[in-house]
Amino acid sequence: MASVPGLPDPGRCLVMGVLNVTPDSFSDGGRWLEPDDAITHGLRLHAEGADLVDVGGESTRPGAARVDAGEELKRVLPVVEALAAAGVVVSVDTMRAEVAGRAVEAGARLVNDVSGGRAEPEIMRVAAQAQVPFVLMHWRTHSATMQDDAVYADVVADVVAEMEQQIAAAGDAGIAADQLILDPGLGFSKTGAQNWTLLSGLDALGALGHPVLVAASRKRFLGELLADEGGELRTTQEREPATVAISALAAAAGVWCVRVHDVGPSLDAVRVAARWADG
Numbered sequence: 001m002a003s004v005p006g007l008p009d010p011g012r013c014l015v016m017g018v019l020n021v022t023p024d025s026f027s028d029g030g031r032w033l034e035p036d037d038a039i040t041h042g043l044r045l046h047a048e049g050a051d052l053v054d055v056g057g058e059s060t061r062p063g064a065a066r067v068d069a070g071e072e073l074k075r076v077l078p079v080v081e082a083l084a085a086a087g088v089v090v091s092v093d094t095m096r097a098e099v100a101g102r103a104v105e106a107g108a109r110l111v112n113d114v115s116g117g118r119a120e121p122e123i124m125r126v127a128a129q130a131q132v133p134f135v136l137m138h139w140r141t142h143s144a145t146m147q148d149d150a151v152y153a154d155v156v157a158d159v160v161a162e163m164e165q166q167i168a169a170a171g172d173a174g175i176a177a178d179q180l181i182l183d184p185g186l187g188f189s190k191t192g193a194q195n196w197t198l199l200s201g202l203d204a205l206g207a208l209g210h211p212v213l214v215a216a217s218r219k220r221f222l223g224e225l226l227a228d229e230g231g232e233l234r235t236t237q238e239r240e241p242a243t244v245a246i247s248a249l250a251a252a253a254g255v256w257c258v259r260v261h262d263v264g265p266s267l268d269a270v271r272v273a274a275r276w277a278d279g
């Protein structure tokens with residue numbers, strides 16, 4: 001089982017709880033926009049057993065417009081600070097170097113950059129200097145137009161090749177190899193079919209030699225798979241059992257961490273997978 005220095009190591013796949021302090025994220029947008037509500041929810045995720053709580057202040061749903069850095073800082077910092085002070089292992093979900101740096105100062109212990117260092121390359125140096133682990137997600141462009149770029153000759157090979165470039169950039173920026181976590185970026189410049197191909201080809205990502213994080217929770221491709229006969233997608237809430245299935249399968253495939261909105265059921269799933277593997 002992979003482990004990352006400085007982060008929890010429970011001997012099973014980790015569970016990261018999602019805490020979006022945004023008005024417009026696809027699943028929990030608007031629910032935790034007030035700092036007190038966000039902090040309460042973060043503590044709840046922690047109490048439910050989340051190994052990490054991932055605090056984000058910018059929605060990356062397909063088509064989303066960017067927020068400015070000042071607004072992102074205003075959303076994220078008080079929540080990171082309060083949760084870290086309460087003993088929660090906090091990760092910050094941001095593409096901005098300044099937000100990452102300030103969040104780490106406020107107590108965040110992991111930088112989760114959905115752009116994999118491509119939006120603001122300086123973010124890699126910030127993580128390196130702070131010596132915190134860095135989630136390098138596969139990403140091509142910002143959410144407003146990302147689905148126009150879901151074109152691959154071979155999605156697994158192309159994603160791996162593009163990630164190898166960003167892994168090299170992370171090394172050049174001074175991020176230690178054992179502080180780097182890879183994420184295929186499900187839904188980011190990817191169709192539903194491409195997400196499934198990436199999941200079934202996760203070994204190729206794992207072969208790059210870093211822990212892998214999978215974030216499928218409640219995403220549209222699960223709603224599409226389980227659509228009714230009239231083509232009506234499952235609602236985000238109704239995608240929860242499928243999310244739990246992904247957590248179990250990801251854990252069984254050796255994934256280091258799953259990032260989910262509802263922690264309890266996925267924690268059960270990764271515990272089952274660990275027990276199964278133990279025999």
Ligand code: PMM
Nearest residue numbers: 025026027112135137183185186215
């Ligand atoms: N997806 C979202 C946000 N942050 N971070 C990582 N590492 N990987 C992802 O796939 C990812 C992410 C999408 O929005 P959500 O916060 O509503 O799930």
